[in-house]
Amino acid sequence: MFLRTSGSLFVSALFAISASAQTGSFGAPAQFSSSPDVQLSNWQANHGDSWHMATNPMTGTLEMLYGGNAQSPFEPNTSEAADWFALGRYWINQTRNMHLVDGAELVEERFRYLPLGQGNTNDKITVRFQQEIGGVPVESGAINVLFDTSGRLLSIHTTAAPEVESPNGRATIGAGFANLVAAQAFKAEFGVEPTVQGSERLVHAFVDGGETRRWALAWQVEAMFEAEGEQPIGRLYSVDAKGNGILKSENTIHNFDVRGTISSNATPGLTADRAANPPVPLAMPRIRVVSNSAGTVETDRDGNFNFVGVNTPLDLTVDYFGQFTDVRNDTGADYTITFTNVQPNVQNDLLMNPSPTQGVTSQANSQLHINVLRDFIRDRFPTDNTADFRAVSNVNLSSTCNAFYNGSSVNFYSAGGGCNNTAFSTVVAHEMGHWLNVRYGTGNGSDGIGEGNADVFAMYAYDDPVVGRFFSTGGGSVRTGTNTRQFCGDSNPGCYGGVHSDGEVWMGAAWKIRVNLNNALGNAMGDMVADNLFLGWMNSYNQTQIRSIIETQWLTLDDDDGNINNGTPNYSVIDAGFRAQGFPGFDLPFITLSNVTELPNVTTPAADYTVQADAMMNLGTTLTSVELFSRTGNGSFVSDLMSNVGGMTFEGQIAGGINPAVVQYYVVATDNQGNTETFPEEGANGPLFFKVGTLTPVLVTEFENGGSGFTSGFAGDTATTGLWELGNPVGTAAQPEDDHTASGTNCWFTGQGAVGGAVGANDVDGGRTTLVSPIFDASGAAGVSLTYWRWYSNDQGGAPNADVFRVGVSNDGGATWSNAEQVGPSGPGTEGGWIRSDIELSFAVAPTANMQVRFVADDSGTGSIVEAAIDDIEITVLTSGIPQPSNYCTANPNSTGAVASISWAGSYAVADNDFTLLASGMPSTSFGLFFFGSMQIQASIPSSDGTLCVAGSTFRLPVTQSDLIGTSFYQLDFTGSTNASVITAGTTWNFQRWFRDSSGGAPTSNTTNGLEVPFQ
DSSP: OOOOOSOOOOOOOOOOOOGOOTTTTTTOOOOOSHHHHHHHHHHHHHHHOOOOOEOOTTTTTTTESSSBBBSSOOEEEEETTHHHHHHHHHHHHHHHHHHHHGGGGEEEEEEHHHHHHHGGGGOEEEEEEEEEEETTTEEEEEEEEEEEETTEEEEEEEOOOSSSSSSOOOOOOOOHHHHHHHHHHHHHHHHOOOOEEEEEEEEEEEEEEEEEEEEEEEEEEEEEETTTTSSSEEEEEETTTTTTOEEEEOOOOEEHHHHHHHOOOTTEEESBTTTTTTOOOOOOOOOOOEEEETEEEEOOOOOOOOOOOSSSOOEEEEEEEESEEEEEEETSOOOEEEEEEOTTTTTTOOOSSSSHHHHHHHHHHHHHHHHHHHHHHHHHHHOOOOSSSSSEEEEEEEEEEEEEEOOEEEEEEEEEEBOOOOOOOOHHHHHHHHHHHHHOOOOOOOTTTTHHHHHHHHHHTTTTTSSSSSTTTTTTOEEETOOOOOOOOTTTTOOOHHHHHHHHHHHHHHHHHHHHHHHOHHHHHHHHHHHHHHHHHHOOOOOOOTTTTTHHHHHHHHHHSGGGGGTTTTHHHHHHHHHHHOOOOOOSEEEEEEEEOOOOOOOSOSSSEEEEEEEEEEESOOOOEEEEEEEEESSSOOEEEEEEETTEEEEEEOOOOSSSSSEEEEEEEETTOOOOOEESSSGGGSOOEEEEEEEEEEEEETTTSSSTEEEEEOOOOOOOOEEEEEOOOOOOOTBBBOSSTTTOOOOOOOOOOOOOOTOOOOOOOSEEEHHHHHHHHTTOSEEEEEEEEEEEESOOOOOOOTTTEEEEEEEEESSEEEEEEESSSSTTTOOOOOEEEEEEGGTTTTTOSSSSEEEEEEEESSSEEEEEEEEEEEEEEOOOOSOOOOEEEEBBBBBSBBOOOOEEEOOOOOOGOOEEEEESSTTOOOEEEEEEEEEEEEEEEEEETTEEEEEEEEEEEEEOOOOOSSSEEEOOOOOSSSSSGOTTOOEEEEEEEEEEETTTTEEEEEEOOOOEEEOO
């Protein structure tokens, strides 16, 4: 059966969290020209086998390329930023097919020399590019390139938006209207009007759904509510610049969350302002000192000031304002003091806040510790100016027991409610850490990365695991790096129900790494290496989530020979720190497999298929075997021991000759300690494969001229709403607004929502609903492939196999079904957006003449909203792409009364040298011969009692005699001295047999019919 409707399939896709946000958005699963494994293998072929590639599960594109080193086309001048940016662009362009980011969209942002050689590795250099599309920045969109000082590439890390289609960079609403939308959303969410609003910025904002990410043009608007005695509320709204409402909102108030009291010994200098830890004179770094007559100077790091060339007494006014600080008292006037008659030419020791009060001490603490954190960064990386800005610090807020960062200031509360004043040491460093997260590019994401990383700033700057000692008057602390919260996996980093708890996972890992380094290297060297790695990481990568790739990034920075596979100077202690917090760790590969041959699809079979692979040993073991596993169709995998053909290259064979066929294969290398490495990594569960034969469509439809034989409903369906229907979807927040076809309108979808309707209007409820294809014929096919576009939205998910989207396949007309694909209940592809899927149905069932596919949207869980849509379906079958030998021409009856015929056996591949001619229906023991020619005669030309079917250049084969039942055969030898040696692959010859006969007692002769053979 062959079905087709008008139009052509359109292969573009959009990720979206809502239909209203679809217009003007971009970003989709990458449509690679080859698999990531193959791309990595190609890269390794050019740049060495030690390289690895991590893909971003949100986009399917390259996230990080690491593990080896690649020689750059020129050696840059170490101090010339332009040289390093040029090299960065060169390598970004070289890896374009991996990350799908256009180099023309990248703006030079940062050049850093990383003095990692202070530890026991070597110095490195990093450059960062910010992504801008149409002049509009991409939120958190950056590419970081890491080099050694000679210019060798060490890693590429990207959080940029893959270029799938050109986005529309023109906003259809203005900043003012976006402000209105944000204000309305704020009031709807919190019940109050924002007291502060503005700072509009046009960006391509990212919208995450599970592990999918899309980008859309948006106005980002800050809104905040502040009132005396009230907890502040802050939101950053991303308003769709096409006028379709709010894309997302993010909290901008990052409070210092207090969740209880933990008894602990206090550490002098790091606890809160309290009776047991009274203020003592400490030098005030970098504050302004004002003289009406001599001008203004600023103290140095140690609090020293100097008015040059002044020999008369001065009156000096000092407050907590300086190069990096603007401390503001929220409960009254900012503290200021004037010292009169300050004498020249003598040492003047001037004391601010001579009679300490909580309200003034808090201002001094904020002034001091903002500078402590800034100096921590400059001390380790003298060229890192990220913290060189004037930070606004509001102290003595009228509420109690909290502190927060809001995007433009850090804020600390007065003593009261069982808490000390929160402006002190590690609390100041934590809130400033949030600010630095934004400035470095890590951000303050919802999975806890911001909270955890702010804690790391505090812990590392003060070399102490405890943050917020004596935050409460009764003692204890806020959080500690000695916590044991375990990492919950890359797909669920925010697993503890709150960003502060979630952040403890990263906080704890970072502290344990520091402790391990101290134990291994000594305290001073261990601290230096930990600090350098942390600040090198902040500068070199743009990691916005707590994920296991952080360890890879740290190890890449720690590496000293451009090969991460053989370990790094501090591999064991860094790895142990991550594993102690539940991260999976980084397993050093004993063996690296690369350059595995990717066999292409072919229409004609080969006798054998050659596969090569490079096997490199990394950690001193001995390679014992490299095996190639392959199978045809659904048979069992068979192995072939690959042989070394030079260097580290091994070669094996897959048996060929079968046509049509789907051939799967993978490679396994083993060393003398039993360690194995498999390529692809999934082995038999995700092998490479290629097809032999011709792909022929049997069912193609875009549903523009009706349902194309698809029907809604199936035995066992229980859904009460959201049943499959055909039409033009109007879109809700979970349903597509348009079908997938470029110029079309129709698709199958689950329940029509109302225009502008609420999420979940007429969604799938009560169980499953099924869409079934017509029966199609795939008999004789070696493979059956399904390509389709789906939209599946599941806002919450359900228990496994409850809320899901399934594709089933049947080969018995729907009597039984096998699962071919399952999506859900959460993860990639469950947050809406048109997504292309390609499935090999014959991996699930054997092809027959009674095949069907079905699409099931199931809402058997509770409380979730399930929507689905299907469009642009194509089903193809794999059949032989080679013409078969075939008979032609008509023979006459012979003396037996039968008609003699010619046929063949064996292989008509010349290389096999196994082709045999057969003739039957002749008189017994009659002599005759086979002959062949380059042309054929379709009209029967009489020849004695027979007919002549062969013409052109004609050749005879040796005389043979039929057996007692009138059959005769002859095996051709293409390599021998007979006339058969003229036959070569790719030529077509025509065969016939002439044989002796008698008619009415008189001798005569007859012939068989003709046989056309297209030799391969």
